[in-house]
Amino acid sequence: MSIDKDKIKHTAKLARISLDENKIESLSKDLSNIFNFIEKLSKIKTDNVKPITSILDHSLRTRKDKVTDGGIRDKILENSPNKNEEFFIVPKVIE
Amino acid sequence: MSEITNKSLTEIVDLIKKKEIKSEEVTNAYIGNIKKGKKLNSFITESFDNALVKSKNFDAKPNYKTLLPGVPLAVKDLFCTNGVRTTAGSKMLENFVPTYESTITNNLWLEGAFLLGKLNCDEYAMGSSNETSFFGNVINPVKENTVPGGSSGGSASALAADLTPATIGTDTGGSIRQPASFTGTVGLKPTYGLCSRWGIVAFASSLDQAGPMTKTVSDCALMLEAMSGFDPKDSTSIDRKKENYLKKLTQNIKGLKIGIPKEYRVGGMPNEIEELWEKGKNILKEEGAEIIDISLPHTEYALPTYYIVAPAEASSNLARYDGVKYGFRSSKGSNLIEMYENTRSEGFGDEVKRRILIGTYVLSSGYYDAYYIKAQKVRQLIKSDFDNAFTKVDAILTPSTPSAAFKIGEKKDDPISMYLNDIFTVPANLAGIPAISVPVGHDKNNLPLGLQLIGRPLGEQTLLNLAFSMESKSNFKQVIKKWWEK
Numbered sequence: 001m002s003i004d005k006d007k008i009k010h011t012a013k014l015a016r017i018s019l020d021e022n023k024i025e026s027l028s029k030d031l032s033n034i035f036n037f038i039e040k041l042s043k044i045k046t047d048n049v050k051p052i053t054s055i056l057d058h059s060l061r062t063r064k065d066k067v068t069d070g071g072i073r074d075k076i077l078e079n080s081p082n083k084n085e086e087f088f089i090v091p092k093v094i095e
Numbered sequence: 096m097s098e099i100t101n102k103s104l105t106e107i108v109d110l111i112k113k114k115e116i117k118s119e120e121v122t123n124a125y126i127g128n129i130k131k132g133k134k135l136n137s138f139i140t141e142s143f144d145n146a147l148v149k150s151k152n153f154d155a156k157p158n159y160k161t162l163l164p165g166v167p168l169a170v171k172d173l174f175c176t177n178g179v180r181t182t183a184g185s186k187m188l189e190n191f192v193p194t195y196e197s198t199i200t201n202n203l204w205l206e207g208a209f210l211l212g213k214l215n216c217d218e219y220a221m222g223s224s225n226e227t228s229f230f231g232n233v234i235n236p237v238k239e240n241t242v243p244g245g246s247s248g249g250s251a252s253a254l255a256a257d258l259t260p261a262t263i264g265t266d267t268g269g270s271i272r273q274p275a276s277f278t279g280t281v282g283l284k285p286t287y288g289l290c291s292r293w294g295i296v297a298f299a300s301s302l303d304q305a306g307p308m309t310k311t312v313s314d315c316a317l318m319l320e321a322m323s324g325f326d327p328k329d330s331t332s333i334d335r336k337k338e339n340y341l342k343k344l345t346q347n348i349k350g351l352k353i354g355i356p357k358e359y360r361v362g363g364m365p366n367e368i369e370e371l372w373e374k375g376k377n378i379l380k381e382e383g384a385e386i387i388d389i390s391l392p393h394t395e396y397a398l399p400t401y402y403i404v405a406p407a408e409a410s411s412n413l414a415r416y417d418g419v420k421y422g423f424r425s426s427k428g429s430n431l432i433e434m435y436e437n438t439r440s441e442g443f444g445d446e447v448k449r450r451i452l453i454g455t456y457v458l459s460s461g462y463y464d465a466y467y468i469k470a471q472k473v474r475q476l477i478k479s480d481f482d483n484a485f486t487k488v489d490a491i492l493t494p495s496t497p498s499a500a501f502k503i504g505e506k507k508d509d510p511i512s513m514y515l516n517d518i519f520t521v522p523a524n525l526a527g528i529p530a531i532s533v534p535v536g537h538d539k540n541n542l543p544l545g546l547q548l549i550g551r552p553l554g555e556q557t558l559l560n561l562a563f564s565m566e567s568k569s570n571f572k573q574v575i576k577k578w579w580e581k
Binding site: 003007008011012014015016017018019020027030031033034037038039040041042044046049050051052053054055056057058060061063072075076078079080081082088090091092093 | 428432459471474
């Protein structure tokens with residue numbers, strides 16, 4: 001299957017990645033090759049197979065709804081590229 | 096004691112316990128090697144001051160009751176370390192300093208070890224040659240200009256070059272076992288859920304598993320014992336008692352049944368891999384194991400399945416890198432969306448972007464059933480193949496990789512040929528079962544080659560015993576001339 005330039009642009013938009021115009025061509029070639037390789041799966045009949053949802057024998061564990069930590073605002077803000085004492089700062093969203 | 100760094104981890108632990116060597120001496124010996132080993136580019140961040148303080152503290156007040164008393168360890172830079180930057184080999188996290196410690200590294204420190212440094216890896220563990228790291232290629236100490244494998248390439252390189260007595264990696268499709276095979280070392284991917292994923296930079300959450308990388312099988316047993324265990328912070332962690340893998344390690348493998356899957360005899364495989372496989376079979380047979388031909392009929396679909404499931408999960412996991420909460424932020428863009436797009440474009444490397452796009456595509460409306468659901472169905476078939484096989488055999492023997500280590504740059508421009516490196520290792524991740532690579536021989540260019548043993552869920556002890564037996568009978572000798580020290 002070929003992944004043309006328009007599909008690449010659309011997917012990049014969904015993934016929130018801006019692409020240089022000059023890279024789209026080679027990405028289209030790479031992804032087309034990869035999808036040709038993946039295409040092999042269509043050869044197998046899987047009508048009666050259930051998709052796997054977990055490889056574990058047990059189901060996901062839940063815990064008691066209890067506060068176990070908190071009060072770490074400063075730690076959470078520590079690695080932000082732009083912040084003040086209380087908030088993450090982002091470019092203006094509302095005009 | 097200048098040769099201390101040639102010794103295995105278990106030997107070093109014994110010497111420390113017998114008070115024949117101090118932790119500080121061991122630490123200084125490794126620091127010396129790391130300083131001489133810059134050409135290998137296996138370290139991203141050094142933690143020498145911390146290591147020396149910790150070693151002095153240990154010597155002043157030693158506690159010999161732990162598994163790793165006073166042992167300095169470098170770890171893959173995918174494990175978050177409190178106060179020490181953790182990059183995942185990416186520009187995106189170039190300046191990220193976690194304020195918490197991963198469960199696995201914390202387990203190691205509770206057993207008496209301490210951090211020596213953070214090891215280079217493919218960006219977000221996406222790669223098979225350590226060529227996708229933002230911090231540059233890692234060199235295989237076995238031969239100049241050769242890749243160490245990936246994604247745990249820095250770990251394998253540092254270990255083989257005596258820059259750390261043992262290390263840990265992560266394995267999503269072969270990232271521990273393939274570099275172990277390329278560097279003549281031992282690497283184990285445990286059963287999914289045996290080692291906590293909490294605090295590890297996520298790649299593909301249903302496949303990721305941390306494991307030990309060591310010089311010997313005994314070291315591997317010791318490290319697995321130290322790092323594994325139940326963790327309430329990981330909802331997929333298996334709640335069970337810790338095993339004493341090292342104590343139970345035995346070369347007695349009499350009566351064990353070993354399966355040889357015919358589907359792993361792939362076209363174009365070099366003769367020497369075939370011969371190596373034969374050698375492994377013969378060793379196990381001579382030691383009293385029974386060799387049985389088996390079939391894993393869906394093997395050829397494992398890699399295509401992996402290249403849907405892994406990128407799909409990666410695209411979701413890596414959505415968190417938005418330039419807001421942590422990590423790199425682009426200065427370009429006039430609004431929030433443009434800031435996101437430029438941040439992710441400038442912060443991620445080509446291979447990571449490629450995989451995010453594949454993942455986003457297979458999860459997008461209209462393609463989800465054809466790709467993602469289809470892959471999860473085939474994954475079920477692959478798992479059933481193993482379930483069936485393990486009703487007849489105790490473990491499965493295969494080559495670890497289809498070839499020995501290749502030259503830097505050789506496969507860089509062809510994603511498919513790079514992906515084919517993981518053809519023998521990916522099935523164990525898809526099925527969530529344990530697998531170990533153990534060095535058994537060399538190719539005609541004197542590059543090491545490994546064999547892989549795949550086991551039942553939680554069958555790590557059986558795998559370690561088989562690997563132990565193979566290690567003792569294979570006469571594998573690591574030949575590394577320290578060319579980088581000149």
